[in-house]
Amino acid sequence: MLLLAPLFFAISFIYSSAGFAGGSSYIAILVLVGINLYTIPPISLALNIVVSSAALFNYFKAGHLSLRLSAPLLVSIPFAFIAGSLVLPEITLRLIFIVALFTASAILLFSRSSIKTRRAKVRKMNLNFAKKVMITAPLGAVLGSIAGLVGIGGGIWLSPILIMTGMASPKKAAASASLFILTNSVSSFLAHSITKKVDLDLIIPLAIVVLFGGLLGSRLGAFKFSHDKLVTIIGIIVAVAGVNLVVKLFT
Numbered sequence: 001m002l003l004l005a006p007l008f009f010a011i012s013f014i015y016s017s018a019g020f021a022g023g024s025s026y027i028a029i030l031v032l033v034g035i036n037l038y039t040i041p042p043i044s045l046a047l048n049i050v051v052s053s054a055a056l057f058n059y060f061k062a063g064h065l066s067l068r069l070s071a072p073l074l075v076s077i078p079f080a081f082i083a084g085s086l087v088l089p090e091i092t093l094r095l096i097f098i099v100a101l102f103t104a105s106a107i108l109l110f111s112r113s114s115i116k117t118r119r120a121k122v123r124k125m126n127l128n129f130a131k132k133v134m135i136t137a138p139l140g141a142v143l144g145s146i147a148g149l150v151g152i153g154g155g156i157w158l159s160p161i162l163i164m165t166g167m168a169s170p171k172k173a174a175a176s177a178s179l180f181i182l183t184n185s186v187s188s189f190l191a192h193s194i195t196k197k198v199d200l201d202l203i204i205p206l207a208i209v210v211l212f213g214g215l216l217g218s219r220l221g222a223f224k225f226s227h228d229k230l231v232t233i234i235g236i237i238v239a240v241a242g243v244n245l246v247v248k249l250f251t
Contacts, residue, residue: 001205001206003033004029004033004206005205005206005209007029008022008026008029008047008206008209008210008213009209009210009212009213010213011025011026011029011210011213012047012051012209012210012211012212012213012214012217013213013214013216013217014217015051015217016051016052016054016055016178016213016214016215016216016217016218017217017218017220018159018170018174018177019055019059019155019159019171019173019174019175019176019177019178019218020052020055020153020155020156020159020174020177020178020181021047021048021049021050021051021052021055021152021153021155021178021181021182021185021214022047022048022051022210023044023045023047023048023147023150023151023152023153023156023181023185024100024101024104024105024152024156026043026044026047026048027040027041027044027097027100027101027150027151027152028101028242030043030044031097031101035202037090037093037094037097038087038090038093038196038197039196039197039198039199040151041084041150041151041188041192041196042151042189042192042193042196042197042198042199042203043151043199043202043203043206044151044152045084045151045152045153045185045188045189045192046185046189046198046203046207047203047206047207047210048152048153048181048182048185049182049185049186049189050207050210050211050214051210051211051213051214051218052153052155052178052179052181052182052185052214053182053214054211054214054215054218055174055178055181055214055217055218056175056178056179056182057218058215058218058219059171059174059175059178059218060175062171064171064172064174064175065172065175065176065179066168066172066175066176068132069132069136069162069167069168069172069176070175070176070179070180072132072133072136072137072140073136073137073139073140073158073176073179073180074140074179074180074183075137075140075141075144076140076141076143076144076145076147076154076180076183076184076187077144077183077184077187078144078187079140079141079142079144079145079148080144080145080147080148080154080183080184080187080188080191081148081187081188081190081191082145082148082191083144083145083146083147083148083149083188083191084148084149084151084187084188084189084190084191084192084195085148085191085192085194085195086149086195087195087196088149096149096150097150097242098242098246100146100150100152101239101242102239102242103157104152104156104157105239105242107156107157107160109239132167135165135167136167139158139161140180143157143158143180143184144184144187147184147185147188148184148187148188148191151188151192152181152185153177153180153181153182153184153185154180154181154184155177155178155180155181156177158173158176158177158180159173159174159176159177160173162176162177178218
């Protein structure tokens, strides 16, 4: 806990400032310290619920949440539950973790510059509600399924997509991502808690730590920050965890 507490506080603070909950980095750290792969998703999801609740509260309070954008994405909820209830062979689960971690790392390392370039070139998409539903509902289903399997909320993939396609500003994307993460994490946690061990001895103290980090980070993100803080360091940590799993796969 002396090692995990400051790391998880920093992760929750940084991620929540952008409307994320930190699931990919919680997983990365837990992988690196040797926690069993089957017990990692419930831990990550429980912490996601805490941090995304804090983030949603602050982004909603700041007026950034658009239900017209967010509601169709919530088709993800049953998909996250079904995927979370699956008990996969360890080798399959390890491969899914590797792909998810490297993908999340790539998004963290490259999305900032690509989002800025894209926003400079693309105007806001002129789509009516029906067309947005046709795009966001399938997107929610796919991301919800992946999130349920791995034990993250899916916002780390959702937010860059919303921004780069022009469907949302960074702060509106962050607000939608926080709601998406919260609902997926609740659904997935319920599924994982049925089929896998839930380590409350680790979850409870870490939940207290990330609550404070999430409240502070999301408040600054919703009202003050631009989305531009320390993501390179986090991306490297996530990538290292992916490399660690690759090494374990072949040893």
